[in-house]
Amino acid sequence: MPQNRLTRLFQEKSGNLLNIYFTAGYPKLEDTMTILEELEAAGADLVEIGMPFSDPLADGPTIQASNQVALENGMSIKKLLQQLEQVRERVTLPIILMGYLNPVMQYGFERFCEDAARVGVDGLILPDLPFAEYEEEYKPILEKHGLSLIFLITPQTSEARIRQIDALTNSFIYMVSSASTTGSQVQASDSQQAYFSKVQKLGLKNPLLIGFGISDKPSFEMACLSAHGAIIGSAFIKALQQPQEVRENVRSFLKTLK
Amino acid sequence: MFFSWEGTSELKTKGMEYGVNERGYYGQFGGAFIPEMLYPNVEELREKYLTIIQEPAFQEEMQELLRDYVGRPTPLYHAKRLSEKYNTKIYLKREDLNHTGAHKINNTVGQILLAKRLGKTRIIAETGAGQHGVATATVCALAGLECIVYMGKIDTERQRPNVEKMRLLGATVVPVTSGSQTLKDATNEAIRDWINHPEDTHYIIGSVVGPHPYPDMVARFQSVISEEIRKQLLEKEGRELPDYVVACVGGGSNAAGAFYHFLDEQSVQLIAVEAAGLGVDSGHSAATSVLGKTGIIHGSKTLLMQTDDGQITEPYSISAGLDYPGVGPQHAHLAQTGRARFIAITDADAMEALRELSRLEGIIPAIESSHALAALKEVQAGPDDVVVLNLSGRGDKDLSTILTYFEQQDASK
Numbered sequence: 232m233p234q235n236r237l238t239r240l241f242q243e244k245s246g247n248l249l250n251i252y253f254t255a256g257y258p259k260l261e262d263t264m265t266i267l268e269e270l271e272a273a274g275a276d277l278v279e280i281g282m283p284f285s286d287p288l289a290d291g292p293t294i295q296a297s298n299q300v301a302l303e304n305g306m307s308i309k310k311l312l313q314q315l316e317q318v319r320e321r322v323t324l325p326i327i328l329m330g331y332l333n334p335v336m337q338y339g340f341e342r343f344c345e346d347a348a349r350v351g352v353d354g355l356i357l358p359d360l361p362f363a364e365y366e367e368e369y370k371p372i373l374e375k376h377g378l379s380l381i382f383l384i385t386p387q388t389s390e391a392r393i394r395q396i397d398a399l400t401n402s403f404i405y406m407v408s409s410a411s412t413t414g415s416q417v418q419a420s421d422s423q424q425a426y427f428s429k430v431q432k433l434g435l436k437n438p439l440l441i442g443f444g445i446s447d448k449p450s451f452e453m454a455c456l457s458a459h460g461a462i463i464g465s466a467f468i469k470a471l472q473q474p475q476e477v478r479e480n481v482r483s484f485l486k487t488l489k
Numbered sequence: 490m491f492f493s494w495e496g497t498s499e500l501k502t503k504g505m506e507y508g509v510n511e512r513g514y515y516g517q518f519g520g521a522f523i524p525e526m527l528y529p530n531v532e533e534l535r536e537k538y539l540t541i542i543q544e545p546a547f548q549e550e551m552q553e554l555l556r557d558y559v560g561r562p563t564p565l566y567h568a569k570r571l572s573e574k575y576n577t578k579i580y581l582k583r584e585d586l587n588h589t590g591a592h593k594i595n596n597t598v599g600q601i602l603l604a605k606r607l608g609k610t611r612i613i614a615e616t617g618a619g620q621h622g623v624a625t626a627t628v629c630a631l632a633g634l635e636c637i638v639y640m641g642k643i644d645t646e647r648q649r650p651n652v653e654k655m656r657l658l659g660a661t662v663v664p665v666t667s668g669s670q671t672l673k674d675a676t677n678e679a680i681r682d683w684i685n686h687p688e689d690t691h692y693i694i695g696s697v698v699g700p701h702p703y704p705d706m707v708a709r710f711q712s713v714i715s716e717e718i719r720k721q722l723l724e725k726e727g728r729e730l731p732d733y734v735v736a737c738v739g740g741g742s743n744a745a746g747a748f749y750h751f752l753d754e755q756s757v758q759l760i761a762v763e764a765a766g767l768g769v770d771s772g773h774s775a776a777t778s779v780l781g782k783t784g785i786i787h788g789s790k791t792l793l794m795q796t797d798d799g800q801i802t803e804p805y806s807i808s809a810g811l812d813y814p815g816v817g818p819q820h821a822h823l824a825q826t827g828r829a830r831f832i833a834i835t836d837a838d839a840m841e842a843l844r845e846l847s848r849l850e851g852i853i854p855a856i857e858s859s860h861a862l863a864a865l866k867e868v869q870a871g872p873d874d875v876v877v878l879n880l881s882g883r884g885d886k887d888l889s890t891i892l893t894y895f896e897q898q899d900a901s902k
Contacts, residue, residue: 284799284800285668285801285802286674286787287677288523288677288684289526289681292667307798333799334798334799336783336799337797337798338798358524359524359785359788360522361522361523383525383526385528385529387526387529387688388525388529407526410685410686410688412526412681412685
């Protein structure tokens with residue numbers, strides 16, 4: 232299993248990890264580096280950059296709309312990797328690229344891994360890459376380039392499957408908070424708590440980050456009680472829609488979480 | 490006359506070479522490229538679908554509905570004047586005579602019975618032109634199950650009568666405003682609904698697309714078409730095998746059903762007819778086998794119309810049932826192996842064929858099926874050949890499109 236900034240982060244810090252998602256090319260094409268710098272300065276622990284896709288199946292309306300705007304702005308994998316060319320001279324936080332498989336396939340999977348690793352990307356989330364295909368075809372390529380692949384689990388994922396995922400991956404497991412697409416307002420419930428504590432008790436080797444429906448300080452803190460940290464996406468995208476300049480929007484949003 | 494599936498051996502996918510393998514692939518196409526949120530739903534279906542549809546009680550209930558409710562078997566009609574025109578022997582498989590006007594209901598009848606056995610109480614579906622939506626709303630009414638149909642907002646405006654029919658049948662029609670507001674986005678939205686309802690909901694996909702086991706399951710429910718063709722042809726011609734089977738392909742469910750029991754019969758030429766729209770190279774086309782590259786859409790690896798960056802593009806055809814940017818994975822495999830010949834037909838040729846059949850045979854076909862009819866002149870069957878053409882639907886739903894098209898054509902003359 233590869234060692235990278237992600238795996239090192241989890242060795243150094245064991246709780247309250249804040250992972251922020253944003254869509255590359257949103258709100259403006261050239262905002263990527265600015266947002267990354269501000270996130271690092273404002274105390275995000277790691278970051279997930281969404282590669283926009285025309286048909287983002289697992290995403291709710293907020294992230295869908297940001298994908299559409301980003302594509303209209305001219306964002307593509309090629310463009311994003313160009314923007315990230317000097318990223319490691321400017322930020323040190325671990326970077327995960329999240330995207331659907333089709334654009335990655337068209338770029339060329341191996342070439343994508345090679346180029347992403349070269350600019351300093353640490354991990355990938357490819358939600359529609361099936362487990363069996365990963366194991367047989369893609370795992371060696373990812374390992375060759377030192378990239379971690381992060382898998383999702385949901386309240387419906389069986390224990391056996393969670394253990395399988397835990398065994399086959401490093402860095403962390405993305406624990407989807409409820410059966411939903413991104414950006415849903417999740418009500419804390421007994422069944423959700425039961426799911427969180429069930430997974431906590433499995434004694435997995437990988438840390439857990441909770442995502443989907445985490446939008447503010449109370450939901451972030453709540454998630455951190457049951458996991459090593461949490462992921463905020465849609466709420467951050469909404470924060471970027473505020474009238475202030477993008478740097479200011481990033482700063483004010485992160486301030487509300489502290 | 491009553492047709493039954495001939496025991497369990499018949500239920501194995503026909504054609505080891507062309508059928509689905511145990512991993513859900515047809516050659517290099519297929520699979521289940523889905524996010525984890527969908528995995529339990531799809532896995533439950535994958536584990537149970539074969540067992541359930543092979544149960545004698547399920548078969549009995551389905552056959553009874555297909556016979557008494559849908560009106561099967563549909564006739565295999567020897568179209569003499571059309572045959573004369575093309576100097577060959579043409580049979581039309583009259584799927585247009587099914588209840589709700591197309592082959593779509595063969596699949597929804599099967600899936601609603603499956604959904605009930607899975608204990609689901611809520612049904613969702615996507616629809617483009619509205620035919621699959623109507624067929625789903627119909628069987629939901631029959632089964633007394635809640636029905637939600639996702640339809641692109643643009644399509645709800647273009648296909649108003651079908652929206653009204655679905656509502657009359659008790660379904661909720663949700664206009665989809667995301668993306669390009671057409672079939673592909675309606676499908677995305679149905680999938681998102683399924684993610685949000687992982688326990689009580691069954692998703693009735695309308696074509697041989699989507700993650701495994703959908704392409705295989707839908708093909709099995711549509712395979713009654715070719716099963717009947719074989720028996721009917723034996724009665725009429727003294728042989729079960731035609732020389733050609735012709736069917737139109739959008740996602741490809743009617744073609745999958747018409748080809749199913751002929752896949753292994755190499756003497757039968759399979760002709761799949763795609764929509765060329767304004768012309769294959771016009772930038773306004775839905776000819777996926779020509780314009781598509783291998784990619785992933787709605788959980789399936791298949792041929793897909795997309796940009797160089799892998800963004801899915803919006804296809805065009807005058808027929809709302811053929812403008813899907815992908816094609817079922819089995820069809821991608823049939824195209825790649827050359828087992829089926831793919832022909833692309835323009836709007837203009839399809840509309841001409843529609844008028845021709847109306848006037849030669851007194852049958853107004855759907856615009857989708859008219860693409861298959863227009864391919865007859867390219868098939869060039871001989872005088873002793875037997876051609877079976879799957880007339881997948883009737884033209885009633887297309888009346889306003891047809892009238893507008895010919896008015897504009899007359900005006901420009």
